[in-house]
Amino acid sequence: MRKFVKAKAKKMLKGGRSRSATPIESRSSTFTPEPGNAQQVSSTNQSLTITSKTVVDTLETTLNVLKEVSVFFPPLQAAVGGVIECIYIYKKVSGNTEALQVLAEDLVTKTKYLQMRLEQDDMEPSGMQSIKDLVGDLIKIYQDIKEQSNMGKISKILNQTEIGDKIESFKKRITQAYEDCKEQMLAKLGYSARAFYDTDKGSQYTRHRHCLEGTRAKILENIQHWAKSSSESTGYWIWGMAGTGKSTIAMSACNLFKKSKECALVASFFCSRQIEECRDYRTIIPTLAYQLARGFRRFAVVLRDIYNADPEIASKQPEEQVLKLLIEPWKAVLAFQNQRRVPVIVLDALDECTEVQRALKPLIAAIEEGKLAQIKFLFTSRPEQPIQLLLHSNEQLNMDIPSKVKVFELHGVEKDEVQKDINAYVTAELKSIATEKHLWELTELAGNLFIFAATVVKYVMGIKDPSPQLQRLEKALKENKHQELDQLYAGVLQDVLGKDFDKDEVDTRWNILHTMVALLQPMTCKGIAVMASSGEDTVRVLIEQLQAFCFISEKDKCVHTFHLSFTEYITRQNNEKNIVKN
The missing domain is CATH 1.10.10.10 (Winged helix-like DNA-binding domain superfamily/Winged helix DNA-binding domain)
Structure with missing residues (x-):
């Protein structure tokens, strides 16, 4: 097996270049750990058990483990050797090795995973290229720190705070190198970054805003209560006719989950009929999986294994995608920890996604069967029949048990409450040109439709001169102008x-x-x-x-x-x- 890995590595390294211009083979020979340090980390017969005699002994043992787990891939072993030498350089000038110990243990875990991948026969060339780029990054870090050390810039530091900052910077660079390696592997999933709730989709597309502060307060409060309550349903479906503000509420909910100490936004998918990849049901599950992998390391480890075993998984049927890209990786997360904050996934404007029921059906089935335990799902859509059949009942799933998806009819909100929020919105947008009478007249015309008010605001504010703006407002109120x-x-x-x-x-x-x-x-x-x-x-x-x-x-x-x-x-x-x- 070791000969196979070395042969495979040699073939890959000859076949391409890393992100820098220098070939890996030539760069890996540009340095050798200092003799004293090399002796400390070279023994491959030492036990992999981390002892706890002293902090120093623990660090020494961890570094030995780190060296050993990289032995199967010589370029990575050489690069890791450089990282180890950097750790020794910082250890000499720092009396506190705790931060270095944490880094070393983390690198052992990450490198063991790479070792496991290198030993598998089915590793894709793209996976090898990612590791190859990682080697280049680690060598660059080593060269920078070695140069600083040779110039005496590190040994002359006496201030412990400054030393701590240097070590922290070193840790961040190393961690980022491994994260970049992970990102390259995950990028093959075929996810849609433009479907994330906070992605700037460009001025040519409609961009939903969050709710004006103080509006939709009761609805958002109900959503937060549902999300953090263990006794509430797993899913929450907000539905209503076009223009009732569903996407705006979803945006606000995402912002609240991001800031919450009790809930955590772990993934989002905002459908849009204007953007091809955001209206394709085939991108929904891979996009959710990608975001979960970024947030949960154990999820990412399992997901990378699944992808490497089946590089075409992102093009498979939604039923298989839900199983392989969501359920199986999430099991690994649940096996090791309960979530301190409730993870929440938000899927907005389902009706704007073509054939969305194909992705929605297996996802809802997984929710109903408890296969994505602890995750809460917030859905929004118009009440289109295929979506309604899946979210409003279990008939399509052949299940007799009550649905785990709570239903909220947005257009069922009391008109007075909606009118109050609409008036607050039009006042904020038009107060510089409109009278109180104008604002309430527009509010009444809007009824329960935020889109009506928003359409008039867009029409009125389409020109900059206040005088024509007022004329436009009066014309809109008279003609009930609502072209959109x-x-x-x-x-x-x-x-x-x-x-x-x-x-x-x-x-x-x-x-x-x-x-x-x-x-x-x-x-x-x-x-x-x-x-x-x-x-x-x-x-x-x-x-x-x-x-x-x-x-x-x-x-x-x-x-x-x-x-x-x-x-x-x-x-x-x-x-x-x-x-x-x-």
Whole structure:
């Protein structure tokens, strides 16, 4: 096995260069640990058991272990030898070896893992390249410190604080070198960094902001209570029609989890129909796995093993991805520790991801079956039927037990509470040009829709001159200008009416919509069916498909629309064929 590893290493080293311009083989021969130090670390017959006679003896033993675990790969052994010499250099000028001991023990763990990978026959060339780059980084660190030592810059330091700072800087450089090696291996997962909640996606894309301070306070308080409570459900699904502020709430929740002492944001995926990789269900699981690996070392170790055993895992079916990229690595985390802070994963705007149910179904199954224990999941989406079936019940999972996903209907929040938050928002944005009357008029027009208010604000503030801004505001209030809402309605109606139906079926559904709007008051599905000369089941299915804009009330069983703008939009359309076509 040792001959095989050496042969494989030699082949790889001849085949390419590291991140610096100097080949590894030539650089690895540019230094040799000092004779005295080499003698202290060269014995390969010493016991790997760390003794505890004294702090110094413990450090000596750990360094011997470190030297031995790197022996299978000569370039790494040489580089580690340089690191060991650096430790001895700092040991001579520091009376406290505790920090060096911690570093040495950490390096033993990291190097043992690399040793294990080098001994496996299936190690990918990319994995070897990562180790090769690590060797180059370690040698560079050694050369820098050796040069400082030869010039007497280290031995002349008498201030213990300054010595401590030097040791800390050395530790950070070494740790970063190993972290870079880990990052290169994880980068092969095919994750989407643009789906992280705090990624700057660029000015050409819609960027969600966090909630204005003081708004949505009760909702955010409920989310925090759910996250930190062991008695609460594992999942929390916030759903509501377009424009109710779901993504803004999700952003704020992420910020709160980041700052919390009781919860920890460990991963996020913000779907976006505007960005290809953020609307592809195939990137969801690898992206979550990548973030978990960055946060949990044991997760990363298992994940790298799984990837090296199956480099194509990121392109496999979601069921296998959930098992291999989430469940199995998470078992390793749970086997060694309970989490001091509750880990939380946030998945936003699921409805903006194509075929999201393919990734969501195995993920929800894992949650329901307790295979991702201790992790809390926060979901947000519109109430689209495939998502609703998975998150609202267990029918699709063939399970009879109650769901572990708590459901929160965002549009069910009391209108007065929403109006108060919307007024706070428009006041913050328009107070320099608008009167109190203007602000409350806009608030009332917005109803429960933050997007209505945001659309008007964007329209009004689209020019810099205050005078035209006021004119625009008054025009918007008079005309109920909401072009973006029209585009939103048209897009959803095209999805619902423009696919998989022949002309007669499309005409039937448009007739139902016009009937519902013409009634000017809520009516049951049966009543609408009679008025539209259609089947009750057809009406019910159409309403379910349009749950972003209308819903069947549990109280009176009648069909209600969320916002007057939808009724007005349907009324304005004189040629439904053109809407579907466009």
